Amino acid sequence: MSVGCGGGGGGWSGRGGGVVRAVVGGVRWLWGRHRTTVIVTAAVAVGVAWRRHRRAKKLRRQWDSAGADVIVLHTLRYGRRCPHLSPFALKLETFLRMAGLEYKTDFEVPMGPKGKTPWITVNGEDIGDSQLIMERLAGRYGVHLALQSSSPEQQAAGRAIAIMTDEHLYWGLVHWRYYADSEMRIHELITLPAYFRLMLLLFRHRIRKLLNIIGLGRHTTQQVEEIMRRDLQAISDYLGEKAYLMGNEPCEVDCSVFGMLGQFLWNAPGSPYLAMMNEEFPNLREFCLRVKNQFWPDWKQCLDPQQQ
Template sequence: MLKLHQFERTWGIPNLSPFCCKIETYLRMAGIAYEIKPALPLRAPKGKLPYISDNGKTLGDSRFIIEYLKSTYHDLDSGLTPEELAISIALQRLLEEHLFWVALYSRWQFTDENWQVNKQAIFGALPPIVRDVAASHTRKKIQQQIYGHGMGRHQAEEIFALGKQDIDALSAYLGHKPYFLGDRPTTLDASAFGLLINISGCPIESPLKEHALIKENLLAYIERITHSFYPDLQHP
């Protein structure tokens, strides 16, 4: 059976990594059987999670994983027009290459309270000394990545202003549709759900989360996908 290597589940959401959550959501939306293997990025083929192993192949990066799932199992995007596919790619890039960095900044840099919550979720299971060394080394590395991306060169209020624009754009485009591209879920929904639940549904406090929490259509969308595809995660 296909194995999905990802962070341990925590915070009552599918995964604390938007990209791991994206792949697990795609697998569930497409009805592909899988098994979870808890992992840390260190051993991943590209040093990042998620990765999958299947039929003797190991594959990293959610975009290449989804190409593989589409060609080997089931393509959630098969009914889309070229124009819809273009919108799908553009919005995935907004989510994964822009808004993601605002979320990353919130967790690894914005406040010490957020960092402690994030540290506990990712490194909490390690023995104390190893945990502190690994956590501070990784924090430094991720902060360098945020700076290298360019997001980390702005002031906090500028970073959150950029993130709020993305949330506004996503909310406006979703409108009253059940899914981003109509009545049925596509890859774009796996990507959007993965990041949006990681902004609005996790214990990382920021102006970005506050802004997401006032978008009723985005909250209903997250609730709808959780209800349809994660019945095992719903709270009484």
């Protein structure tokens, strides 16, 4: 009596078996006709994987050698008019400076564990998302900025402003930079490889779909501008004549607002939002210059290329 692989789905019988036989047959044909090509291709793939592995280990050693409690900030290369093209990178590095934390900057691996930039490595731990990073570092190093000493009402307002900035104004920036700006002047802001300009055209199509999903892309450009104007008006009204959002001392909310408004002021040439800050909301422009002067005395040295 013999035991076989019958019609219960095992073995190579049925449709699945036909697929397996076809694949095996294809591999045999490829090996027989193009053996050298297969060997070379496999060798190249192994070599590329090995080089990536070695590079990753080398970079990890560099990050770990930064020293105990030294933060390694991973981000895109510095821009031409503003150190960071990302509002969240400008936000985070401003926070590090405001909190007086020691850090080093790495441009080799800008995208982090969550597929976003910026991110940090500290004491061998990788942490992503600018807001979560700020909260983790504040707890770990006992950072106490002005917001913690504010009233519950001020803290609530500060959180609302930060969320509006990070989650709403941000999409207005994206809408302008990658969709409404017909000239795609992003290439004026940061040095990009030639092939990346072609990728931007494809990226622009994806952004259009994403904007439609979140709802902002379903409005006209004029409607989007009016929505963003109201957000800027709200921040301007709350700031008033104060030096910083919560008073005379800066806090983490100022980092979020500066990170975003800095994009409008320095990284959105020709945009209606730059005009709004210059003409309608001068206190927001002065706020940005105030943060820049206090926490970025080396601003020009952080541009690409460096300026005197």
